[in-house]
Amino acid sequence: MLPYKNYYQKLDQIKDGKLSLIENVNYFLKRIQDNKHLNAFNFVFADEAVEKAKIVEEKIKSGKHGKLAGLVIAIKDVLSIKDKPNTCSSKILKDFIALYNSTAVQKLIAEDAIIIGKTNCDEFAMGSSNENSAFGNVLNPVDNERVPGGSSGGSAAAVAADLCDVALGTDTGGSIRQPASFCGVYGLKPTYGRVSRFGLTAFASSFDSIGPFAKNTEDAAAILEVISGWDVNDSTSSKNSVPNFSNDLPLNGKKLRLGFAKEYFGEGISPEVKSAIENLMGNLKQHGFEVEEIHLPHSDYSISTYYILTTAEASSNLARYDGARYGYRSQESSSLIDMYKSSRSEGFGSEVKRRIMLGTYVLSAGYYDAYYRKAQKVRRIIKQDFDEAFKKVDIILTPTSPTTAFKLGEKTTDPLEMYLADIYTTSANLAGIPGINIPVAKDSSGLPIGLQLMANQFDETNLLKMSYYIQEEIL
Numbered sequence: 001m002l003p004y005k006n007y008y009q010k011l012d013q014i015k016d017g018k019l020s021l022i023e024n025v026n027y028f029l030k031r032i033q034d035n036k037h038l039n040a041f042n043f044v045f046a047d048e049a050v051e052k053a054k055i056v057e058e059k060i061k062s063g064k065h066g067k068l069a070g071l072v073i074a075i076k077d078v079l080s081i082k083d084k085p086n087t088c089s090s091k092i093l094k095d096f097i098a099l100y101n102s103t104a105v106q107k108l109i110a111e112d113a114i115i116i117g118k119t120n121c122d123e124f125a126m127g128s129s130n131e132n133s134a135f136g137n138v139l140n141p142v143d144n145e146r147v148p149g150g151s152s153g154g155s156a157a158a159v160a161a162d163l164c165d166v167a168l169g170t171d172t173g174g175s176i177r178q179p180a181s182f183c184g185v186y187g188l189k190p191t192y193g194r195v196s197r198f199g200l201t202a203f204a205s206s207f208d209s210i211g212p213f214a215k216n217t218e219d220a221a222a223i224l225e226v227i228s229g230w231d232v233n234d235s236t237s238s239k240n241s242v243p244n245f246s247n248d249l250p251l252n253g254k255k256l257r258l259g260f261a262k263e264y265f266g267e268g269i270s271p272e273v274k275s276a277i278e279n280l281m282g283n284l285k286q287h288g289f290e291v292e293e294i295h296l297p298h299s300d301y302s303i304s305t306y307y308i309l310t311t312a313e314a315s316s317n318l319a320r321y322d323g324a325r326y327g328y329r330s331q332e333s334s335s336l337i338d339m340y341k342s343s344r345s346e347g348f349g350s351e352v353k354r355r356i357m358l359g360t361y362v363l364s365a366g367y368y369d370a371y372y373r374k375a376q377k378v379r380r381i382i383k384q385d386f387d388e389a390f391k392k393v394d395i396i397l398t399p400t401s402p403t404t405a406f407k408l409g410e411k412t413t414d415p416l417e418m419y420l421a422d423i424y425t426t427s428a429n430l431a432g433i434p435g436i437n438i439p440v441a442k443d444s445s446g447l448p449i450g451l452q453l454m455a456n457q458f459d460e461t462n463l464l465k466m467s468y469y470i471q472e473e474i475l
Contacts, residue, residue, distance in 0.1 A: 003164060006218040007071050010165070014060050014070055021057040027253045028072050028116055032163045038139045040148075040157040042077045043085055044117040052114045059112060066111030067226055071109060071219075074158045074167040077118040078125055079210070080199040081105050088201050089133035090123045092321050092328040092347030102199020103234065104168060104210050104227040111226050114166050119154030123349045124137070124318065125170055125203045127467040128178060128421040131412055133352040137409075140183060142447060146405040149179030152213070156183040159213045166223055167213040172203050174400075174425025176211050180437040181272050181400035181450025187213050188220045191458045192432035193238035195224075202317040204310035205236075206430045215223050217468040221245040221434070224460060243461050249468040256466055258284060259393030264424055270400045276441035276449045277399050283474050294392060296385045299361050299427060303379050303419060306426040308362050308375040315354075315359030315438045321347065354415065383431040390456040395466050398424050400437045400450035419455030424452060434460050440475060 003019065004010040013019035029046050049072070059065040080098035081085045087093045097259050101109065108115070122132040130153025132136040138153040140146040141161035148157040152169030156179035167175045171189035180187025188211045195210045202208060212223035215351040228242040258279060265274055281291050323329035323343025330342030348356070362371035389396060402423060428435040434455055441449040451470070455463040 006216050007068070007165065007222055008218065011060070011070060014057065015441055021060070022050060024070070025053040025072060025114060025116070028162075028164055032117070032160070032250050035141070035161050035163060036160060038141055038157050039136050040119055040138055040161065040163060041074070041117045041134050042087060042089065042156040045084070047116060049114050049116045056112045056114060060270045062167050066113075066131070068108060068222065069112035070248070071113045071222075072116050072142045072165045073113050074117055074119045074155060074164040075105060075115055076121050076152050076155050076167070078121060078170055078201045079105055079168060080201075081115065081118070084118065087119050087134070088124045089135050090347065090349065090352070091134045092343070094134065094328065096327055099340060100199065104197035105199065105230045107227050111129045112326070119152070119158055119167060121154055123352050124201065124314070125151040125172055125175055126314070126351050126355055127409065128174070128418050129406075130154065130179070131408065132349055133381070134349065137408060140405050141213070141446070142184060143405065146407050147182065149182035149401075149405065151175040155180045155213050156180050156185060156187065159183070159185045159215060166219050167211060168186050168223075169213055170200060171209045171211055171429065172207045172310060173429050174422040176213065177400050177425050177437040177450070177452060178422060180213055180404035181439070181448065181452075184439040184448030185213050185215060186220050186439070187211070187437040189428060189435045190224060190228065190460060191238070191434045192461065194240075194431070194434070194446065194458065195227050196229070196234040198231055198233035202313075204313035205317065206313060207310055209429070217249060217464055217471050218246065220467075223392065223466045229450060231468060238458070239456050245464055248461060249465060251465050251469050252311060254465070255289060256394040257392065257464055258289050258291045258395050258397055259389060260291060260397050261294050261296045261389070263296050264398040268420070268423070269399060270404065270443070272443040273401070273403060274448050276443075277397070279449055280440050280451060280470070281397060282473065287473060291397070292351035292393065294389045296427070298378065298382050298385050298388060302382060302427040303423055305375045305378045305382065306422070307358070307419060308371050308432060309379060311355045311359035312363050312372050314355050315363060317415040318348075318352070318356055349431070351415075367399060379430050382427055385425075385455070386431045386433060392454065392458070394462050396454040398452045398454070399418065400424060400452040404443050404447035404449060428454050433457050434463050436463055438467055438470055440470070
């Protein structure tokens with residue numbers, strides 16, 4: 001059990017001499033060792049973490065430390081850390097060593113955060129259960145017979161099991177929010193472009209977002225504040241100013257306008273999930289908030305639109321893994337074409353190959369207009385639905401997932417059923433808006449139920465304020 005509730009309490013305890021940062025890091029390392037069965041980490045940087053703790057503790061005592069000094073963080077194994085493996089949990093990159101730090105990681109290092117290791121994930125971040133990793137399945141720390149969610153399942157499990165203070169994940173269609181919901185932690189997907197993607201191995205470049213997992217809103221806000229901002233190395237990063245998220249969490253009497261979309265409470269949702277979210281909305285009304293019904297009429301098209309566009313981008317992005325320049329190369333080839341085919345067939349897992357094939361199909365000459373071009377138009381319509389909704393409300397409340405965590409192997413034979421696990425999260429990525437998961441209840445089996453909040457583009461301030469209010473006043 002950690003002796004602090006959030007990072008700020010931890011920092012104060014280190015300053016007062018009540019907490020040794022070196023002992024704290026060793027505590028996490030022991031937790032990682034004792035929970036190896038969860039398979040949350042691909043790589044652990046034990047010696048470096050302890051050495052960094054010694055340096056950072058001295059900085060804290062001298063008063064010359066960064067904004068995140070002493071925060072112990074795990075990084076999803078799709079973000080490059082210089083001189084460390086960057087495998088994307090794939091056989092095709094099993095021996096690849098990163099040549100530079102990703103921008104998000106560099107910003108954390110610059111503010112004296114301590115990186116303890118790299119977490120397991122679905123291969124190339126493609127999956128909703130963390131059952132597609134070359135390193136094996138991650139187990140849900142709440143119930144080891146269930147999935148932690150995906151693709152950032154290792155990061156979610158690491159935070160939920162007290163293997164680190166916080167973790168970075170990535171979210172292309174729900175890959176931060178859905179595992180956060182399954183594991184019972186906070187998970188924040190920022191606005192597209194808020195955080196630089198430089199150094200992130202691309203899955204779908206117009207969807208991918210980097211964000212934090214945490215046990216509370218305060219830590220999520222502190223991380224977002226540090227990793228956000230324009231980056232010369234990422235042409236899609238935004239030049240919008242970065243608010244002081246961490247010092248602006250209380251609502252201070254401000255009543256945000258809340259909305260719920262009936263489209264998110266229809267067929268397929270677990271009765272227990274539906275009841276928990278409705279109860280929470282009732283509590284908010286009792287606290288003086290107006291919660292009005294809004295409509296997102298094209299929500300039914302979000303899954304099909306998402307999987308057409310993301311597989312198309314994946315097909316293009318993953319073409320570089322051909323065995324010729326870096327990564328895995330097949331030894332069974334008699335010609336150049338055979339080497340390409342064999343390297344990709346042997347190096348990629350089945351889910352990645354499925355998505356590459358789907359993406360190549362929708363981009364092919366006979367089907368580009370029928371699928372890819374049409375899906376781009378529908379994406380714009382879905383974004384317009386949100387634009388209209390945010391004229392009426394500040395925050396949209398939905399379930400994060402239609403169910404709680406499902407059992408390992410339960411959906412692996414039915415890819416379509418697995419894809420539907422993302423039904424409530426993909427729309428935020430299609431629209432480029434921010435979203436956060438808040439753990440708000442448990443079902444009759446003791447499994448976490450998550451509430452999703454969504455806000456307009458670059459309105460993470462109100463998103464975090466509402467999250468903090470629910471955390472402090474409702475839960």
